[in-house]
Amino acid sequence: MVLKTVYRNLGIRGFVYNDGTSYLDERRVINSITGPEFSIPGAVLVWPGEFIFGYPKQSSNNYRLPDPFSTEGDPVLKNGSYLIIRRLSQNVRAFYEETARISTELQQLQGFQKFNAEYVRAKMVGRFKNGVPLTKEDTRSTAVFDLFEDNNFLYKEGAQSAKLNIGTIVSGSKSDFMGIKCPMFAHIRKVNPRDLSTDQGSETDTSKFRVLRRGIPFGKPYDFINSDNPVNKEDRGLFFISYQTNIAQQFELLQNRWANTAINPEENKGFDMVIGHNNSAEDHNIWSIFENEQLEGKKVMSINKWVIPTGGDYFFCPSISLVQKIVALIHS
Secondary structure (H helix, E strand, O other), X not given: OOOOOOOOOEEEOOEOOOOOOOEOOOOOEOOOOOOOOEOOOOOEEEOHHHOXXXXXXXXXXXXXOEEOOOOXXXXXXXXXXXXXXXXXXXXXXXXXXXXXXXXXXXXXXOOOOOXXXXXXXXXXXXXXXXXXXXXXXXXXXXXXXXXXXXXXXOOOOOEOOEEEOOOOEEOOEOOOOXXXXXXXXXXXXXXXXOOOOEOOEOHHHHHHHOOEEEEEEEOOOOOOOOOOOHHHHOOOEEEEEEEEOOOOOOHHHHHHHHHOOOOOOOOOOEOOOOOOOOOOOOOOOEEEEEEOOOOOEEEEEEOOOOEEEEEEEEEEEOOHHHHHHHHHHHHO
């Protein structure tokens, strides 16, 4: 289930040195004079205080400006961050079997003939197995993944073609506001609504709910050719790590308020069927409404949990200077 393609949908503002030129994140795009700014196509620039203490945070009502009051705080925390580690076991066999069952169910309906098992999986994730986003299904579904082309998409208005500073033009994407291509329940749309307004506020506020995250696979690959291979019974999955300065409004919001619910961040279209869990005391089933291009919908239920948290915790990750001070105090 782990996609190994590299995605870049976030850039951090600021400089390595105080010289105005040594950017923390490379600037490869010639940006327009208004709206969000990008480091590379699709990677919106966010103020560093969302991830590291002691620096400006993102404004709630402007793509480009910082929150003027966000640098205040305990100086002990400066250059530190909250670190979240989660060990996520993945039931690959259950995922493939259940998505095949859902595909069979959908293909019996008029207008859902293209919903084979791979297409159902793409709808759940928001990208095809090769990493190409569903928003570019019509032009790139069989293409080799391209870091710039396949991250340059937005949902509300669509993404404009991006011009790189070397002169190359990177194609944009059409609007998918209604979720015809990438469903509102798709994993990548649930946890990163990009340019959409949400239950939390306007589209300029959406960047405040981002996290710096990385996934590290563990376990041996599943053997689809030989189902009896003993390796298939071994544990496999992902170590998820993320950095943020507000656990409640970043990581927990993404997981609990968006992925684990059917109604947020957009309309009532279903749970994130990849990482979402239904915490209802009465019914733990997850569901989503699959729609064809005519927006005819079919509600699909599943009892399977394919991604199960099996460990992890919250930590404070201090700055190097704070660690050095603590060591000096210990030895003084």
